[in-house]
Structures are given as C-alpha cells and as structure tokens.
Amino acid sequence: MSKIYYTEDHEWLNVDGDTAIVGISTYAAGQLGDVVFVELPEVGKTVKKGEDIAVVESVKSASEIYAPVSGEITAVNEALEDAPETVNEDAQGAGWFFKMTISDAAELSGLMDEAAYGEFTRE
Amino acid sequence: MRYLPLNENDRAAMLARIGVSSIDDLFADIPAKARLDGLIEGLPTHASEMAVERHFTDLSRQSLSAGDAPFFCGGGAYRHHVPASVDHLIQRSEFLTAYTPYQPEIAQGTLQTLFEFQTQVAQLTGMDVANASLYDGSTATAEAVHMAARITRRRKCVLAPGLHPHYAQTVQTAVQGETMDMHVMTPAMGADADVMGALDDQTACIVVQNPNVFGELVDLEPLAKAAHAVGTLLIAVTTEVVSLGLVKSPGEMGADIVAAEGQSIGNGLSFGGPYVGLLACRDDRKFIRQAPGRFAGETVDEAGKRGYVLTLSTREQHIRREKATSNICTNSGLCTLAFSIHLALLGEVGLRKLAALNHARACQLADRLDALDGVEVLNQSFFNEFAVRVSGNASQIIEDMAKAGVLGGIPAARLFGAGYFDDVLMIAVTETNRDEDFDALVVALREAL
Amino acid sequence: MAMNSTGRPTAPTGDVPCAEDLKTFSGSRGLMQQEPLLHEVGAPEKCGVDLPDVPEHTARLGGLERDETIGLPGFSEPEAMRHYVRLSQRNYAIDLGLYPLGSCTMKHNPRLNEKLARLPGFADVHPLQPQSTVQGALGLMAELSDWLVAITGMDAVALSPKAGAHGEWCGMMCIRAAIEERGELQTRRRVLVPQSAHGTNPATAAACGFEIDELPADDTGRVDMEILRAKIGPDVAAIMLTNPNTGGLFERDIREIADLVHEAGGYFYCDGANLNAIMGKTRVRDLGVDAMHINLHKTFSTPHGGGGPGAGPVVLSKRLSNYAPLPYLVRDGDGWALIEEAAQSDAKPFGRLSVFHGQMGMFVRALAYMMSHGADGLRQVSEDAVLNANYLLARLSEEMSPAFDGVCMHEALFDDAFLKDTGVTTLDFAKAMIDEGYHPMTMYFPLIVHGAMLIEPTETESKESLDRFADSLLLLAKMAKSGDTTRFTAAPTLAPLRRLDETRAARTPILRWKATDA
Incomplete structure (x- = not known):
C-alpha cells in the first residue's frame, strides 16, 4: 500500500515500503512554466536528505531538486531526457524523476500529506 | 564637450524637474570623507579630436608594424590578409553598437550571424556543434578542460608536450580554484604521442595541439582511440585555423572537444587581442549541457516565421549564478562576425586555396633556410610554421634582425622561458609574405648568425 | 511641344490597403529585405577573394591532408555585402535610438576611437615581436594604466583580463593568493555576495573555490547592515559588492562595510560595472576597495559589438598588487618591458589569464575616450x-x-x-x-x-x-x-519578427544549419 508525501521544496514521494518514487508536484510544474530539461542523478548514488541531486530547468530558470530522504538512487526516468514536457503534462505520474531506497523511515515524519501540502501551497 | 548633448539650460531645467537644487544633491550618498571636490589629480583636461589623434599617431609610429617589415611571427597569432569589406561590414552601426541579443525580435541580425558562425566553426573543425565563441583560444582551452572534467566526473588532465606553453599556463591558472590533477608534460618536439603513456581510467581529458606549438602536425587518431578506450576525452587545440583548409579536421580524427584560436580568419594581430575563441563538440546532450558560453538556436516566432534566439541559457551565470558552467558573460561578438564574413568570402574554394598557399610558401622558405650554413629545419611535418635550430642564441639573433628591420620570427625561449630551446627559432609564413621578404630574411639571418 | 513621355502620378492617391495587411510575394517588405541563411544563399564554388596560384612545392603534411569536403558556402564580394547589410538591418543599435538597458551602459561609441584602434602601431603589431619594436604599443598600455590608477586612486592595475567577468576572476584570484600566502585558504571559505549582485559575482567566487553566502537587501535596496554584522567573521574571505549597486543606488555604508570586512581579515572586491556613475566624484580607494574590475566597454565606451569583445582591467590596492598575473608591464630605462615569466618576476603573480597581454584594441579606444573627455x-x-x-x-x-x-x-x-x-x-x-x-x-x-x-x-x-x-x-x-x-x-x-518560441529552442536545440534541413 503506497502513500504520497510532499516536501516544502515541492517534491512528491510515492512511498511503498522502503522505496520511493520521486518527482515534482503538479503545482510546482505549473509554477515553473515550460520544462525544457531535467538533469537526473546517477543510478547507484547514495544521497543524504537535503542534498541537491537533480536540476529541473525551464527556459529562464534552473531549480535544484533535493533528496527528500536519505537513501540510494535505484532508477531514473530516462524518458525525460527526450521528452521534458512530460513533467508539465503529468508531473505526478509519467513525469517522475527517480526511484530510491529509504534508509531511515523516520525522516518521512517531517513530510506533508496531500491535505497539508494543499494548505501549504494555498499560502 | 563633443560627446555630451546636455547644455547648462537643460541641466538647470532637469534639476528643477527632479526637485533638487544642485547636481551634488544627487551624489549626497557618497560619504563626505570620500568625495572629490576638485578634478581628478594628475590628469589633463579635455582634448580635441585633432589633438587626440595626433597623440595616438605619434605613439603608433613608435612601433614597427608588421606591414612595414618582412614579418615571420606566429606562435598563436598569424598575419593574414583580411579583405577590406570585412572591416567595413563590422563597422556598420547595427553590428558595432548593438548589445548582446537579449531581445531577439530586434536582434535577428546578430543572432542569425551567430548561428551561421556556429555552423561554419562546426564544419571547419569537423565537429557537430559549436558555441557562439569565447575570449580567445587559450581561455577556450581552459574552458574545454573544465567541461571535460564535468562530463567525465574525473579530475585528471594531461597536457601534451606540444601544447603552447602559455596555453598550458592559462589552463593551470584556471583550475587553481578546484581540485584538478594536472599533468603537464615536458615540452618536446615529436613527442605528442607520449600522452598515451599518461592515460588511465581516472583521466578526464588529454589536451593535444595540432599543428603543435613547434608547427608539427600530429595524427590525433591513435590518441583518440587510446583515450576513448579508458573513457577519456580528447581535447584538440588549434591556434592556426587556416590549417583546417588543408589538414584533416580534429573531428575526423576523433576529437571530442575542439578549442581553437580563430584570430587567423577575419581578425588582425592587434598586439594580442581582441581575438576569438572557438569551442566545438559532439552533438551529445551531456556535452552541450556542460559547454560554456552562449549558443544561438533556431526556432519560430508566433506567426511561424523562422528566427533565432540565445538558448540553453540556464547554464549561464545570470541564471545559474554560483552553479553556472562558467562565469563568462561576454563572447567575442564582433570578432566572430569578422571571422564569419571573411570565411564566407573565402568559401570552400578560397579557404582550401589559402591554406595550400600558406603551406607551399612555408615549404619554399623552409627549403631556402635549410640550405643555409648554421640553420637546420627541425620539423618533419608542418603547416605554415616550423622550428629551426640556429648556431647561436635565437633571442639575440631575433633582436639583431629586428635592428636590421626584419621581424624574423619568435625565439622559442620567449615561449618556454630562458634556458629552454635557446637555439631554436619559430618561423611562420603566410600568403602575405613575398619573395622579397624571403630574401630579406635570408640576408638578415646570415648577418645575425 | 513634343510629347515623348507619358505623365505619371506624382502624389499619393490615398487609396491604399493598410500596411500590416499587405502580404508581399518576395517576402521582403520595402526596406526590410528577406535574407536566408548564409548556407542557403552561398555556394561552395563561389569565392570573394583573389589569391595567387599555389607554387610548386613538396608537401610536408605528414600524411594528414584533409580530403573530405568541408561544406563551406562562399560569396562574391557584392553578394557578401548584401547578405550582411540586410542582416544588419534587423538589429537595434545605439546609433539608431535610445538603448536604456540598465547595468549595460549603452552609451555613444565615438568613431575617432575606431579610427585610432586601426593605426598600424596598435592593430598591426604581433604580441611576441621583440619588445624593442613595440614601444609605442607598450607605451599606450602604460598610459592607460596611469589613467585608470588616477581615476580610482588605486596602486596597480592588471590589464590582461578580457572582459568584466574575467576581471572579477582575476581580482578574486589575487585575493585568494593573498589569503593562501597568509596560510588561511583552508579556513577563509566564505564570500559574501548581495542578492542583488550580477550573476557573475557568485559564479566567479565559486570558480575560485569559495563558498557563497548571500546578503539580503534592506528596505532601501542596500546591504542590510544588521545581517552583514551578523555574518562577518574570521572565515570570510571577501565581500563582493557592486557600487553603485544594481538597483542604481549608492551604498551609503560602504566605508563601514569596508572597515567591517577588513577588521575581520577579509578583502573588499568591488564590481566596477557601474563606475560610470561615480568617476571624478569619488575614488574607489577612498571607499576602502581592495580590488575592482573596470568594464572598458561600459565606462569608457568601447563598442559592445553584439556581445563583445570587452575588456576588464583590474585595479588593485597595495596589499594585492604583488599577486597581479603575468604578463605585466614595468619601466625599462626610457621605455617599457613586459614581464612574461614567473622566473623574471620579483613579485608573486598568481598565474596567467590568457596567452597574450590583453585586449589592445579596447585599450586604444578606452584611452582615446578618456583623453577626449x-x-x-x-x-x-x-x-x-x-x-x-x-x-x-x-x-x-x-x-x-x-x-x-x-x-x-x-x-x-x-x-x-x-x-x-x-x-x-x-x-x-x-x-x-x-x-x-x-x-x-x-x-x-x-x-x-x-x-x-x-x-x-x-x-x-x-x-x-x-x-x-x-x-x-x-x-x-x-x-x-x-x-x-x-x-x-x-x-x-x-x-521584423513576433515573439519567438524559446521553449521550442531549448527543448529541441537546433544549433547549426544542416544540409538535410534545406
């Protein structure tokens, strides 16, 4: 049974056991405008929560993507290299960035759920 | 003052409209202790156009210009003939007095010429794509090393024995802020293939110049193969781009990145600058994303008409700030235009003939010099520049020849430092050298030996 | 009276369609001529340069002759003139109208300066000619240095940086060298950069290996002194400050800022992009600056040329002068000499910025501008x-x-x-x-x-x-x-064009013409 979490940096995590799929929220994709490039992390890289590991670019901006939790990158969405527009079209589905393992489940407790994130983005 | 349109009436009316009583009210934020009350000390007051021109003309006469002497200097800057139309066109107000093309709707002139330039550079170097230029060949080389390190995520870099030593120093200086592992090989002739011995799977790039600083031609193909076998990139450097009209392109020989000095085409000697750095690479997302400098790219406008914009600018400092691929802000706009126009005037046929002419004339001079007592041509191969061993101190010989009004080349020690190659002289020949110049050089050299 | 010609209308009839609606057959519109790409209008067999025949010789190319076609298009001279004149007409320019680009200083470019830069003693001398034959060119560099030193009150100037960002890097590398000599390179890691700074500032500090710490602005658009005081410390290498700042405001507290940084053992780098607002009104030395680059293409009006070339000499305070890069100019009897090698130097140059001595073409123009004024x-x-x-x-x-x-x-x-x-x-x-x-x-x-x-x-x-x-x-x-x-x-x-699709340009980059596109 998977569960969706959000970070204050507008990333979403679809957590299933000790693995997660990570991307940027539909709200963030709308704010960025047309995404033109996504720089993905290396598969196999061990990351610490808060470390910048990917970049999403629109024409006039470049935003860092931070590791939402600590763990290891297990897969990246290579389709984004040729079709970055997927991030705008389906941010929380086909526009996922990478998959990772979660090394410390306690880190999830600081994240928001759907309702809290909705509140967060209304501010 | 001829460049200032405001008069005292204007100034008074404007101050009144602003609502201040004197111009100094507008400078009130400058701390009192730091304000200059009078004029800057030690400087003269304004001067007429006539007076300024006279002063500069006097200064200009204190140098022996290349056009006034038999001239054989190269070493990274070459004297070629530039058609008059090139200088006329780059002085058109719309090119000369425009800013960086940040408003593409009213900058298509600059943008289209940059796109054309990028295409010409890519073709010339045999690479897939080129950027809109960098400061010069040496800084382009340094940028290429950074780029290779980012692409490969490795830190070791090997500089070949034939790399121009001032290029090598520029690269070494440029990486001081980082943890690069630089291997600078001892300068030597005929030794560029030795870079293969320094290769390992931690090497980001090898940097090889062709023609090298001694003028020798280097077969890059085996070097590229050896580099690629361990995941290393080959950066090919060229300081004389006219050679590409006759010599196999770095792209054809397997280079991954090309860094070159474009001065030879369209741009004068100008005592070392401004010049135009060329940077070309493979058409690979990873490469292009990590490339420094600007790119012009094709797109369409709202009405579907083809047009050009500066693109991929998220790599650049004004957006990426401390994470930019480079801190570079400008390119060499007007020098790229001069390059592009000159190359368009030459075309395929003209460039090939120009290159052939340079080579043929260099061969002729090499044969004449080799026949002299006390002179030995050292190169097995060359394009338009070669090294000769002279019986004596090359620096002194160059000075003596200069006194006789002949600019006979560059003593190798000027590049490598005193104590290295003290008896070696670098001699460059271009289409501008006449038979009389050859005669003058031979006479002067004989006298000086 | 012989009627050998027919009358023709010589005044407008007033009966014309609106200009915006008129579609032309040629694609050109009056003075605005349609012009395809060089590679679409040029041809490989065309040439606009006459060259003598290649003489007999034995080739010495080491078997590396280029045999594949390069594909370069060529033009006769009249065709080339048309191509580039037509393209030029698609550009806005200072000579055409007001060019109010803030922080770029688009001022008039005097044509005298263009003429002087083309004098043979500057334009047609080689950077490695014997120094005895280039005393005029070296003398010009010395005069330019004197003017820059007089205007800023600083102690030395490094001429070789090729643009503002290159100058920034040069200045920051001098600071880095000074810190290294003090043995503090491992501990002085932070460079303070205001949020309002040009992007080159953080990019430069990062290129020198420093960490960037951003300074927010206060309500008046200037450095927030409270926050600055809190951030200053023994790990601060330098502050990089533009003054006047990028909001067009003079940093009133600049002397206090300089004192704070100096007391903490750091250096004050000033981005001189806006020197054109204060020259002759104050000297940066009196503001406490240690290093500042000067954009000759802004302050001293060398033309921007559609994005360069520029020049970015750096003025240095006494405590940084020793680290100025190679090559540099020294007095030599009645003349001048270039110090080109570390071995010849009695100072501690941090390195070499580029292969030659700097942007001579810009030096001439800038000096001519200064002397004129x-x-x-x-x-x-x-x-x-x-x-x-x-x-x-x-x-x-x-x-x-x-x-x-x-x-x-x-x-x-x-x-x-x-x-x-x-x-x-x-x-x-x-x-x-x-x-x-x-x-x-x-x-x-x-x-x-x-x-x-x-x-x-x-x-x-x-x-x-x-x-x-x-x-x-x-x-x-x-x-x-x-x-x-x-x-x-x-x-x-x-x-000439409507708004352009920059998303498309960035998503699928087309960075060159290709034959298949034709």
Whole structure:
C-alpha cells in the first residue's frame, strides 16, 4: 500500500515500503512554466536528505531538486531526457524523476500529506 | 564637450524637474570623507579630436608594424590578409553598437550571424556543434578542460608536450580554484604521442595541439582511440585555423572537444587581442549541457516565421549564478562576425586555396633556410610554421634582425622561458609574405648568425 | 511641344490597403529585405577573394591532408555585402535610438576611437615581436594604466583580463593568493555576495573555490547592515559588492562595510560595472576597495559589438598588487618591458589569464575616450549620467512605480506594481516598447524587486530624446492601466519578427544549419 508525501521544496514521494518514487508536484510544474530539461542523478548514488541531486530547468530558470530522504538512487526516468514536457503534462505520474531506497523511515515524519501540502501551497 | 548633448539650460531645467537644487544633491550618498571636490589629480583636461589623434599617431609610429617589415611571427597569432569589406561590414552601426541579443525580435541580425558562425566553426573543425565563441583560444582551452572534467566526473588532465606553453599556463591558472590533477608534460618536439603513456581510467581529458606549438602536425587518431578506450576525452587545440583548409579536421580524427584560436580568419594581430575563441563538440546532450558560453538556436516566432534566439541559457551565470558552467558573460561578438564574413568570402574554394598557399610558401622558405650554413629545419611535418635550430642564441639573433628591420620570427625561449630551446627559432609564413621578404630574411639571418 | 513621355502620378492617391495587411510575394517588405541563411544563399564554388596560384612545392603534411569536403558556402564580394547589410538591418543599435538597458551602459561609441584602434602601431603589431619594436604599443598600455590608477586612486592595475567577468576572476584570484600566502585558504571559505549582485559575482567566487553566502537587501535596496554584522567573521574571505549597486543606488555604508570586512581579515572586491556613475566624484580607494574590475566597454565606451569583445582591467590596492598575473608591464630605462615569466618576476603573480597581454584594441579606444573627455569631462560624464537617470525617474514616476524612494545614481529601477491587476506583465510592457521604436530596459533584474525594470539612459542622451522616451512610456503605462491589453500581449507586432518560441529552442536545440534541413 503506497502513500504520497510532499516536501516544502515541492517534491512528491510515492512511498511503498522502503522505496520511493520521486518527482515534482503538479503545482510546482505549473509554477515553473515550460520544462525544457531535467538533469537526473546517477543510478547507484547514495544521497543524504537535503542534498541537491537533480536540476529541473525551464527556459529562464534552473531549480535544484533535493533528496527528500536519505537513501540510494535505484532508477531514473530516462524518458525525460527526450521528452521534458512530460513533467508539465503529468508531473505526478509519467513525469517522475527517480526511484530510491529509504534508509531511515523516520525522516518521512517531517513530510506533508496531500491535505497539508494543499494548505501549504494555498499560502 | 563633443560627446555630451546636455547644455547648462537643460541641466538647470532637469534639476528643477527632479526637485533638487544642485547636481551634488544627487551624489549626497557618497560619504563626505570620500568625495572629490576638485578634478581628478594628475590628469589633463579635455582634448580635441585633432589633438587626440595626433597623440595616438605619434605613439603608433613608435612601433614597427608588421606591414612595414618582412614579418615571420606566429606562435598563436598569424598575419593574414583580411579583405577590406570585412572591416567595413563590422563597422556598420547595427553590428558595432548593438548589445548582446537579449531581445531577439530586434536582434535577428546578430543572432542569425551567430548561428551561421556556429555552423561554419562546426564544419571547419569537423565537429557537430559549436558555441557562439569565447575570449580567445587559450581561455577556450581552459574552458574545454573544465567541461571535460564535468562530463567525465574525473579530475585528471594531461597536457601534451606540444601544447603552447602559455596555453598550458592559462589552463593551470584556471583550475587553481578546484581540485584538478594536472599533468603537464615536458615540452618536446615529436613527442605528442607520449600522452598515451599518461592515460588511465581516472583521466578526464588529454589536451593535444595540432599543428603543435613547434608547427608539427600530429595524427590525433591513435590518441583518440587510446583515450576513448579508458573513457577519456580528447581535447584538440588549434591556434592556426587556416590549417583546417588543408589538414584533416580534429573531428575526423576523433576529437571530442575542439578549442581553437580563430584570430587567423577575419581578425588582425592587434598586439594580442581582441581575438576569438572557438569551442566545438559532439552533438551529445551531456556535452552541450556542460559547454560554456552562449549558443544561438533556431526556432519560430508566433506567426511561424523562422528566427533565432540565445538558448540553453540556464547554464549561464545570470541564471545559474554560483552553479553556472562558467562565469563568462561576454563572447567575442564582433570578432566572430569578422571571422564569419571573411570565411564566407573565402568559401570552400578560397579557404582550401589559402591554406595550400600558406603551406607551399612555408615549404619554399623552409627549403631556402635549410640550405643555409648554421640553420637546420627541425620539423618533419608542418603547416605554415616550423622550428629551426640556429648556431647561436635565437633571442639575440631575433633582436639583431629586428635592428636590421626584419621581424624574423619568435625565439622559442620567449615561449618556454630562458634556458629552454635557446637555439631554436619559430618561423611562420603566410600568403602575405613575398619573395622579397624571403630574401630579406635570408640576408638578415646570415648577418645575425 | 513634343510629347515623348507619358505623365505619371506624382502624389499619393490615398487609396491604399493598410500596411500590416499587405502580404508581399518576395517576402521582403520595402526596406526590410528577406535574407536566408548564409548556407542557403552561398555556394561552395563561389569565392570573394583573389589569391595567387599555389607554387610548386613538396608537401610536408605528414600524411594528414584533409580530403573530405568541408561544406563551406562562399560569396562574391557584392553578394557578401548584401547578405550582411540586410542582416544588419534587423538589429537595434545605439546609433539608431535610445538603448536604456540598465547595468549595460549603452552609451555613444565615438568613431575617432575606431579610427585610432586601426593605426598600424596598435592593430598591426604581433604580441611576441621583440619588445624593442613595440614601444609605442607598450607605451599606450602604460598610459592607460596611469589613467585608470588616477581615476580610482588605486596602486596597480592588471590589464590582461578580457572582459568584466574575467576581471572579477582575476581580482578574486589575487585575493585568494593573498589569503593562501597568509596560510588561511583552508579556513577563509566564505564570500559574501548581495542578492542583488550580477550573476557573475557568485559564479566567479565559486570558480575560485569559495563558498557563497548571500546578503539580503534592506528596505532601501542596500546591504542590510544588521545581517552583514551578523555574518562577518574570521572565515570570510571577501565581500563582493557592486557600487553603485544594481538597483542604481549608492551604498551609503560602504566605508563601514569596508572597515567591517577588513577588521575581520577579509578583502573588499568591488564590481566596477557601474563606475560610470561615480568617476571624478569619488575614488574607489577612498571607499576602502581592495580590488575592482573596470568594464572598458561600459565606462569608457568601447563598442559592445553584439556581445563583445570587452575588456576588464583590474585595479588593485597595495596589499594585492604583488599577486597581479603575468604578463605585466614595468619601466625599462626610457621605455617599457613586459614581464612574461614567473622566473623574471620579483613579485608573486598568481598565474596567467590568457596567452597574450590583453585586449589592445579596447585599450586604444578606452584611452582615446578618456583623453577626449579629460578630468573635467569624465566628471561631467558621471554627473550627466546621474542627472539623466534621475530626470527619467522623476518623469516616469508619474505613472510607473519606482522600486525605492529617493534619488538614484546612473540608473532608475521600477517594479511592476503599476501593472498590478492590469493583465500586463513586465515582459509585455517591454515588448510594447519595441513597437514604439525603443529597445526595452533590463527586465527581471535585479532579482530583489518584483518584475524589475531597470532603466539606464547614459549621459549621451539629449533632454529632447529623454522627453520623447518618457512621453511614450507614460502613454504606454496609462494605456496598460486603462485595460487595453492587446497592444501589450501581442507585442511586438511591428518588429521584423513576433515573439519567438524559446521553449521550442531549448527543448529541441537546433544549433547549426544542416544540409538535410534545406
């Protein structure tokens, strides 16, 4: 049974056991405008929560993507290299960035759920 | 003052409209202790156009210009003939007095010429794509090393024995802020293939110049193969781009990145600058994303008409700030235009003939010099520049020849430092050298030996 | 009377369709000529250069002859002239109209300077000729150095940086070398950079291996002194500050800032991009600066050339002079000599910035500009630049919203508050200016202001020119507020092209012409 979490940096995590799929929220994709490039992390890289590991670019901006939790990158969405527009079209589905393992489940407790994130983005 | 349109009436009316009583009210934020009350000390007051021109003309006469002497200097800057139309066109107000093309709707002139330039550079170097230029060949080389390190995520870099030593120093200086592992090989002739011995799977790039600083031609193909076998990139450097009209392109020989000095085409000697750095690479997302400098790219406008914009600018400092691929802000706009126009005037046929002419004339001079007592041509191969061993101190010989009004080349020690190659002289020949110049050089050299 | 010619109409009939609706067959529109790419109109067999025949010789190419076709297009001279003149007409330029790009200083480029830069003693000398044969060129570099030192009051100048960013890097590397010599390179890691800084500042500090610590601005648009005091410490290597800052404001607390940094053992790097506002009014030495680059292409009017070349000499205080890079100029008897190798140097040069000595072509132009103005003219340049900016600030404030209260220096900063709820953005407003015949101001920079519009008229605009510009902008602002948005959102409609699709350009980059595209 998977569960969706959000970070204050507008990333979403679809957590299933000790693995997660990570991307940027539909709200963030709308704010960025047309995404033109996504720089993905290396598969196999061990990351610490808060470390910048990917970049999403629109024409006039470049935003860092931070590791939402600590763990290891297990897969990246290579389709984004040729079709970055997927991030705008389906941010929380086909526009996922990478998959990772979660090394410390306690880190999830600081994240928001759907309702809290909705509140967060209304501010 | 001829460049200032405001008069005292204007100034008074404007101050009144602003609502201040004197111009100094507008400078009130400058701390009192730091304000200059009078004029800057030690400087003269304004001067007429006539007076300024006279002063500069006097200064200009204190140098022996290349056009006034038999001239054989190269070493990274070459004297070629530039058609008059090139200088006329780059002085058109719309090119000369425009800013960086940040408003593409009213900058298509600059943008289209940059796109054309990028295409010409890519073709010339045999690479897939080129950027809109960098400061010069040496800084382009340094940028290429950074780029290779980012692409490969490795830190070791090997500089070949034939790399121009001032290029090598520029690269070494440029990486001081980082943890690069630089291997600078001892300068030597005929030794560029030795870079293969320094290769390992931690090497980001090898940097090889062709023609090298001694003028020798280097077969890059085996070097590229050896580099690629361990995941290393080959950066090919060229300081004389006219050679590409006759010599196999770095792209054809397997280079991954090309860094070159474009001065030879369209741009004068100008005592070392401004010049135009060329940077070309493979058409690979990873490469292009990590490339420094600007790119012009094709797109369409709202009405579907083809047009050009500066693109991929998220790599650049004004957006990426401390994470930019480079801190570079400008390119060499007007020098790229001069390059592009000159190359368009030459075309395929003209460039090939120009290159052939340079080579043929260099061969002729090499044969004449080799026949002299006390002179030995050292190169097995060359394009338009070669090294000769002279019986004596090359620096002194160059000075003596200069006194006789002949600019006979560059003593190798000027590049490598005193104590290295003290008896070696670098001699460059271009289409501008006449038979009389050859005669003058031979006479002067004989006298000086 | 012999009737050998037919009369033709010599006055307009008044019965013509509206110009915007007329589609031409050629694609050209009157003076605006259609012009394809070089590679579409040139041909490989064409050549606009006559060369002598290649003489007999034995080739010595080591078997590396190029046999594949390069594919370069060629032109005869008349064709080349047309191609480039037509393209030139698609460019805006200072010689065409006011170019109010804030922080870029688009002032008039005197043509005398172009003429002098082409004198053979500067343009046709080789950087490695014997130094005895280039005393005129070296003398010019020495004179330029004297002027830069006099204007800034600093102790030394490094001429070789090739642009502003290159100069920044040179200055910061001198600071780095000084810190290294003190043995503090491992501990002094932080460089303080205001949020309003040019992007080159953090990029430069990062290239030197430092960590960047951002300084927010206070309500007046200047460095927040409270926060600065809190951030200063023994790990601070330097502060990089633009003054006047990118909001066009003079940092009033600059002396205190300098003192704070110096007391903490750090250095003060000043981004000299805006020197054109204060030269002759103050000397940067008296502001406590340790290093500053000077953009010869801004302050001293060497042409921008569609994006370069520029030049960025760096002036240095006494405690940094020793680290200036190779090559540098020294007195040699009655003449001048270049120190080109570390072995010849009795100082501690941190390295070499590029293969040769710097941007000679820019040196000549800048010196000619300075000598033409003289000490009195340079002071007047600063005064007029500041006066012009404040005049526009006063006039435009009738309809537009200034970002900060009070007077400005050489550029006036507005935010987009006056466009609030109009449906018109800063970008739309800027594009509408194109239709009015103006180059837009700098937009969305500095980042500390919402929808920033930064206007720098420079001293070379007349009052009449400023009035016409202000009249147009005020009417545009009124129209935006009145709810007429199409003029803005569709703009520009009168330029050679409409708005371009930058998303497409970035998503699928086409960076060169290819034969298959034809």
